[in-house]
Structures are given as structure tokens and as C-alpha cells.
Amino acid sequence: MTKMRLAVLVAAAAGGFALAGAHARAQQPRSIAGGQPPRAAMITRAAEALGGVERIRSIRNITVAGYGELAYMNGGGNISASPDAPQKWISIPEYEKTVDVEHMRMRVRQRNHQNFVFAGLAGYLGAPNAAVAYLDGDVAFNAAQNNRMARANDQAVRARRIDMLNNPVVLVRAALEPSSRIGNVRTQGGLQLGDVTLATGESLTLAIDGASGVPAWVRWIAHDENLGDVTFRTSFTGYLPVKGVLLPMGYNTVIDFRNVVQNKLYVDKYGVDESIDDLSAPADVRAAAPPAPRAPAPEATLVTGGVWLLHGNGGANSVLFEFADHLTMFEAPSSQAWTRALIDRARSTVPGKPLTEVIVSHHHFDHTGGIRVAMAEGLTLIAHKGTEPLFREIAARRGTVAPDALGATPKPLKFRAVDDHLQLKDAAMQVELYHVVSSSHMAEALFAYVPGARLLVEGDFFDVGWELYWWQNMYADNIAYRHLQVDTDVPVHGRVLPLADVLKDIDRQTKAAADLCARTAASGVFTPGCPVKTPSPILQDAPSR
Numbered sequence: 001m002t003k004m005r006l007a008v009l010v011a012a013a014a015g016g017f018a019l020a021g022a023h024a025r026a027q028q029p030r031s032i033a034g035g036q037p038p039r040a041a042m043i044t045r046a047a048e049a050l051g052g053v054e055r056i057r058s059i060r061n062i063t064v065a066g067y068g069e070l071a072y073m074n075g076g077g078n079i080s081a082s083p084d085a086p087q088k089w090i091s092i093p094e095y096e097k098t099v100d101v102e103h104m105r106m107r108v109r110q111r112n113h114q115n116f117v118f119a120g121l122a123g124y125l126g127a128p129n130a131a132v133a134y135l136d137g138d139v140a141f142n143a144a145q146n147n148r149m150a151r152a153n154d155q156a157v158r159a160r161r162i163d164m165l166n167n168p169v170v171l172v173r174a175a176l177e178p179s180s181r182i183g184n185v186r187t188q189g190g191l192q193l194g195d196v197t198l199a200t201g202e203s204l205t206l207a208i209d210g211a212s213g214v215p216a217w218v219r220w221i222a223h224d225e226n227l228g229d230v231t232f233r234t235s236f237t238g239y240l241p242v243k244g245v246l247l248p249m250g251y252n253t254v255i256d257f258r259n260v261v262q263n264k265l266y267v268d269k270y271g272v273d274e275s276i277d278d279l280s281a282p283a284d285v286r287a288a289a290p291p292a293p294r295a296p297a298p299e300a301t302l303v304t305g306g307v308w309l310l311h312g313n314g315g316a317n318s319v320l321f322e323f324a325d326h327l328t329m330f331e332a333p334s335s336q337a338w339t340r341a342l343i344d345r346a347r348s349t350v351p352g353k354p355l356t357e358v359i360v361s362h363h364h365f366d367h368t369g370g371i372r373v374a375m376a377e378g379l380t381l382i383a384h385k386g387t388e389p390l391f392r393e394i395a396a397r398r399g400t401v402a403p404d405a406l407g408a409t410p411k412p413l414k415f416r417a418v419d420d421h422l423q424l425k426d427a428a429m430q431v432e433l434y435h436v437v438s439s440s441h442m443a444e445a446l447f448a449y450v451p452g453a454r455l456l457v458e459g460d461f462f463d464v465g466w467e468l469y470w471w472q473n474m475y476a477d478n479i480a481y482r483h484l485q486v487d488t489d490v491p492v493h494g495r496v497l498p499l500a501d502v503l504k505d506i507d508r509q510t511k512a513a514a515d516l517c518a519r520t521a522a523s524g525v526f527t528p529g530c531p532v533k534t535p536s537p538i539l540q541d542a543p544s545r
């Protein structure tokens with residue numbers, strides 16, 4: 001977990017409360033029937049149920065204000081990889097979405113903070129200013145903390161278009177446009193379903209109640225770096241009349257990964273056809289090119305003979321181990337594009353030896369963003385045994401709606417499970433893998449120890465960039481528990497540092513967390529993880545050496 005990851009999450013949440021920064025799918029309708037019925041009939045029926053075709057067509061704008069919750073990392077950031085692990089939530093205490101229906105513009109303003117212990121102050125308590133995201137036609141832009149507007153990328157455009165349509169009145173009004181197509185109308189249970197394709201390319205499935213005609217849910221497919229294609233389904237519930245239309249008081253979005261409730265929106269209030277701000281893109285924002293992703297360029301820095309730190313994306317490092325006849329990488333983080341470049345860098349760093357394995361520190365999705373590339377490359381995953389079912393689930397998921405390594409090249413998963421300890425050793429290299437103990441962050445994790453150079457290679461034990469530390473004595477406990485002689489920390493997050501510096505910094509970060517707890521408690525706010533706990537002793541459980 002880094003501040004960068006948090007920034008991505010906040011930006012993603014701002015870009016689409018319902019979507020977490022995913023790509024929307026553009027696809028052709030499955031059938032385009034000639035004539036009007038039954039395709040238009042279904043939409044007409046929905047419009048009549050919501051207030052009448054003319055009223056829906058005359059709507060100028062809708063504002064929804066409320067609060068909600070967002071599933072952290074789409075369900076990929078929990079204490080264990082089990083589907084039964086308690087879901088970690090990002091709280092959205094303030095949320096406001098304004099849709100200028102007349103001009104198809106949108107603004108989403110929200111605050112969020114983690115409802116679990118976290119390493120960054122702004123992530124834990126919330127940033128001072130709300131995140132503000134806009135869409136004006138094919139221009140997405142954001143208000144920075146200083147209120148300057150900055151253009152966002154094309155992925156944000158697609159995500160925000162879907163987010164704008166994630167409202168029954170806006171969606172039905174868009175579907176009434178002559179340029180929209182309705183295909184594959186069918187019944188399912190007590191519902192009537194139809195696939196709506198808009199002129200801008202978005203395709204969504206709408207379900208209306210067979211008896212009343214009001215929209216029951218909307219469904220679409222988007223891309224996730226870890227999961228490939230993800231189906232989102234937002235249910236609309238508790239319709240109440242507002243200025244001649246019906247609007248739902250609750251939105252609940254579920255994804256087809258373990259039926260995770262991806263987000264919830266509790267509505268406080270709607271505004272319909274009120275006076276709203278001008279949401280058009282400023283001229284300079286419209287004139288600016290959308291930001292293009294930087295080509296990933298990982299660097300390899302020698303740590304000691306046969307061990308390299310692969311770094312350069314500012315968020316997460318990997319580590320390369322050179323064995324006698326093969327290479328092993330520790331971590332495939334961040335994204336598919338980054339890991340693709342990492343694998344190439346590993347191969348060019350030691351030409352002539354095949355890269356055959358990747359060790360996964362733990363199952364959190366920022367640490368496994370490139371796992372689908374590793375799988376598609378046929379690399380063997382080495383990870384804690386508790387994570388095997390999750391990685392098998394990921395390996396079986398399709399990837400069709402955006403560039404996706406595993407979607408392009410499906411491969412059966414090669415998995416080597418580690419229980420308490422695994423030694424990787426040949427004439428050239430010795431790496432000991434151990435199950436992480438004493439961690440309230442990850443219960444099914446591995447770290448690596450290189451006895452030759454006294455290196456401890458870890459993900460999420462410590463990051464020099466963290467502001468707060470909540471993991472108690474994790475670092476020192478793991479060294480003591482395994483009776484290791486560690487001189488140097490080689491981290492996934494941060495930079496290579498002497499152990500003495502790391503322990504000093506953990507002390508400082510832990511004190512910062514204790515101070516924060518004192519501050520919040522003094523103002524009557526009781527936050528997760530507070531007060532900072534005194535660690536339980538671990539040594540009596542340690543295996544004898």
C-alpha cells in the first residue's frame with residue numbers, strides 16, 4: 001500500500017463511484033430488430049413508469065447527494081485471500097453527482113477515507129478538499145486540490161460515461177434518443193431485459209420490473225488489471241417521486257468476482273431541474289491533449305551478487321534473483337504494462353537464463369497488478385498456500401474488453417504453494433521463503449531471506465514513504481521468529497536501506513500513529529486501529545532453529 005496507490009484509488013473513485021476507474025465496454029448490439037416494437041416498447045414502458053416519456057425527455061438536470069461505501073481494491077485488499085475474509089471498506093462520507101442531462105455533462109464531488117488502518121494520513125483521515133471529477137462530452141477533467149482544472153485520460157472518459165448513465169432516469173432518457181439501439185429484449189424471472197447501445201459506444205443491459213416497468217438494475221462489463229473482465233450490476237431500490245419522476249433512494253453495485261458489493265450509495269436528497277453550475281470544460285482544458293500513459297521503463301540496480309532491485313515506477317519494486325540455470329522474480333506488481341516491461345528488463349539483465357518463476361509476497365491487488373502477464377508468460381507462481389484458490393480464480397477469468405495478457409493468451413496456472421517455509425537453493429543462489437507472522441495487514445504472505453548477503457526482501461513490512469505505522473512489531477518479530485541475521489531491507493515499496501534505519505523509522509511512524517490517535521480521540525472521533533496496541537510477544541511460538 002503506497003500513497004500512490006491511494007491516489008489512484010481516490011482518482012478512480014472520483015472518476016466513477018460505480019466503476020473504480022475501469023474501462024467501459026463498447027460492443028455491437030446482439031440484434032437490431034427492424035421496426036419499433038419490441039425494442040422501443042421496453043424503453044417506452046420504463047419511461048412511462050418513471051414519469052412519462054415527455055417528462056423524461058424534458059428533464060434538464062438531476063443532482064443526487066448522499067454518502068456511501070466502496071470495496072477496497074474491488075475485494076482484493078483483505079486480510080486473507082479467502083472469499084470469507086471480511087471486506088475492507090472505503091468510506092464516502094460526502095457524495096454529490098450532478099448530471100446536466102441537456103448537455104450530457106457531469107460533475108462528481110466526493111470525500112473518502114479508509115475505514116481501516118492505513119499508512120498515509122490523507123488516506124486514513126481523508127484529504128482536506130473533496131475530489132472533483134468532470135465529464136463534458138468526450139473531455140474528462142479533474143479539479144486539483146488547488147482548484148486548477150486538469151484534463152484526465154480517455155479511460156476516465158469511458159468510466160465517467162458509464163457513471164453518468166448509472167441512474168435510471170438518465171439511462172432511460174439516453175435510451176430514448178433515436179441514435180440509441182435496444183437489442184436482445186428478453187424476459188428473465190419477473191424482469192424484462194434489453195441491451196442498450198448508445199451512439200457514444202457504451203453498451204449496458206437494462207432490466208425493468210415486469211409488473212411496474214421501473215428499472216430494477218443496470219449491468220455492464222469493465223476491465224480490471226487483476227480480474228480481467230468484470231461485470232458490474234447496480235440495483236436501484238426504494239423509488240420515490242421527485243418533481244414528476246421516480247428516483248431510487250438506494251444504489252447497490254455488485255461485481256461478478258465473489259459477488260463483492262463493490263459500492264453502495266445511500267441517497268440523502270435529489271434535485272431535479274434546479275439551477276446548476278456550468279459544467280462545460282474550460283477552453284484550455286478542452287484544448288489540452290488527454291494525458292498519455294508514460295511507457296514503463298524499469299531499471300535494474302545490483303543489490304549484491306545475483307540480486308537486483310527492479311524499480312522505476314515510483315510505486316512498487318520487484319527483485320530479481322539469479323540462480324545457476326534460471327531467474328526468479330519477487331513480485332509482479334502495479335499493472336500488466338509495468339510487469340510486461342519488468343519481465344523484459346529481467347531477461348535483458350541476465351541474458352541467456354530463462355525467467356521461470358515469480359514469487360508473490362501477498363495477494364493484495366496492488367502487489368498482483370501484473371499477475372495476468374506472469375500467468376500468460378507461463379511463469380510458475382510461488383505464493384502462500386492460502387492464496388492458491390484466488391490465483392486459480394484469477395487465471396480462469398476472461399479478458400476481452402481491454403488489452404489483457406491472459407485474455408489474449410490463456411494458460412493453465414502453474415502454482416507452487418508454500419506453507420511455512422520453502423528453500424530455493426542451487427550452486428549460485430540461496431533464497432529462503434517464509435510465511436509472514438505477526439501481521440495485521442496480510443495473514444497469507446511470504447517474505448524472502450538471502451542468507452549470503454543478509455537481505456530481507458519484503459512487501460508491505462515497511463515503506464520509508466509511509467507516514468503512519470500500524471503493523472506493530474511485524475518487522476522485528478519476523479526476524480526474531482526465524483532467527484535471521486539481517487543487515488539490509490530490500491522492499492517492494494521504497495528503497496534499499498540498512499535494517500537499523502528501518503527499525504528507527506518504524507518507531508517514528510508508530511509514534512506518528514499514536515499521536516494521531518490521541519488527536520482524533522481528543523476531538524471525539526474514534527478511528528480504526530486506535531489506540532495503537534502494544535504488540536503481543538511472538539517468540540514463545542517461534543520454531544527452534
Ligand SMILES: [Zn+2]
Pocket residue numbers: 001362364367441442460
Ligand atoms: Zn498489502
